[in-house]
Amino acid sequence: MDVVSDAVAAVRIGQPSSNRVRASGRWCARFAPYDGAGFHVVLEGTCWLLPDGGDPVSLAAGDAVLLPHGTGHVIADSPADAAALARAVPFELLPDGVRSERAAGGSTAASGSVEMLCGKYRLDRSRAHPLMLELPKVVHLPNRVGSHLELRSAIALLGGELSEQRPGSCMAVPSLLDLLLLYMIRSWMAEGAGGAWSAVLGDPVAAAALRALHSDPAAPWTNDRLAAEAGVSRPTLARRFTALVGRPPMAYLTWWRLTYAATLLRDTPDSLATIARRVGYGTPYALSHAFSREFGTTPGRYRAGVAAAPEAARRP
The missing domain is CATH 1.10.10.60 (Homeodomain-like)
Structure with a gap:
């Protein structure tokens, strides 16, 4: 094992979860703080991430964002003001006309809507490696031509598995989610934004x-x-x-x-x-x-x- 693999393996527990969802119209959804790590990948459209106590982050198609410390946050169609944030509802309680699971083989996101992969990992923070502890509250990995090719491939594979039922999906999806976590951490380190452990491993x-x-x-x-x-x-x-x-x-x-x-x-x-x-x-x-x-x-x-x-x- 190498340091990064061991650092992830030391904290990863249980099975990760993910859904391919879409939202349209005016919407503002809250994700409560979580004892793990959350992530979002924008497949089509645009939206905003508003982390608790942090600055708004604009997300566009192909962007990936990891919240490695389970920070509470809001995902919305626009950079909502304080009043709108107070009215944010839990994501799973958004009205059906706003949020829907994408049906197998369904159409792509309609104009003005956003389609995303949303998920989370269970983590045991009691034995966390310092490499994991120094990850920032929000890891934003913008989609840029020629960047993070492994991460893009993992996103494409995961999106395909979640869009329709295929033989072996029950094994493929958790494995791809684990791979996605590793690639997001690796991409963050490659961006040069890493802290002490990027210097250590370099x-x-x-x-x-x-x-x-x-x-x-x-x-x-x-x-x-x-x-x-x-x-x-x-x-x-x-x-x-x-x-x-x-x-x-x-x-x-x-x-x-x-x-x-x-x-x-x-x-x-x-x-x-x-x-x-x-x-x-x-x-x-x-x-x-x-x-x-x-x-x-x-x-x-x-x-x-x-x-x-x-x-x-x-x-x-």
């Missing part, structure tokens, strides 16, 4: 060390071995890695091993002994002690808590 020494740690977190890493892997001296590695990442190499390794252990506890039925071996701890006791010190709970209680969370979320 630095040959820090990037080489991180690739090594993420590729094999269970290896018996030392500063000397990691410096040799990065092709520099131990002092050079310590200086550059710490300055860019914000913690020394071995401290980062310890944090990542425990974060990876939390992901395995959440997503697999593996025993604590198996997980300990996969993340570089010699015994389940050693992992449990380190996990409790880092996260304030035992691995067993953490696993029980994440298992109970989806059940609690379904209760009325």
Whole structure:
């Protein structure tokens, strides 16, 4: 695994959801704050995104926008004023004449209407990688000729799967949604708007060390071995890695091993002994002690808590 893939995998939980919808006429719809990430892709027409506490963003056909921290927002036909925002209704409660699911094989958006992909991802923010934490409140990826070709391809494929029922769609759509999230983050980093972690991954020494740690977190890493892997001296590695990442190499390794252990506890039925071996701890006791010190709970209680969370979320 690489750093970006691991950062996304550490927080992604459950199944993402998406709908292909259209709205026309005068409309103003609110999306409540969400414990996850939301996204919108404009397929045809234009609209406005008005994030809570942020500036309005004009969206045109081909634009993609990611709200990685689940920020509440309004989508509207125009940059609504305060009075209009106060009247915004939940998107799913818009009148049928304003909002409709696009029928399989249906016509394209009519003049004056907008057609969008709207969806969201469930995220576990308790173990978020700093790369995910530094994403801005709104990631706007405008449609420009020749830019973000992989993202455009993913959008086209996802739109096609949602426009009509095809064999295998139940597997294709969640996979494409995961790919869409990855491509939106990658596109944001490529835009040069990224923060510290764009610089980290662009630095040959820090990037080489991180690739090594993420590729094999269970290896018996030392500063000397990691410096040799990065092709520099131990002092050079310590200086550059710490300055860019914000913690020394071995401290980062310890944090990542425990974060990876939390992901395995959440997503697999593996025993604590198996997980300990996969993340570089010699015994389940050693992992449990380190996990409790880092996260304030035992691995067993953490696993029980994440298992109970989806059940609690379904209760009325």
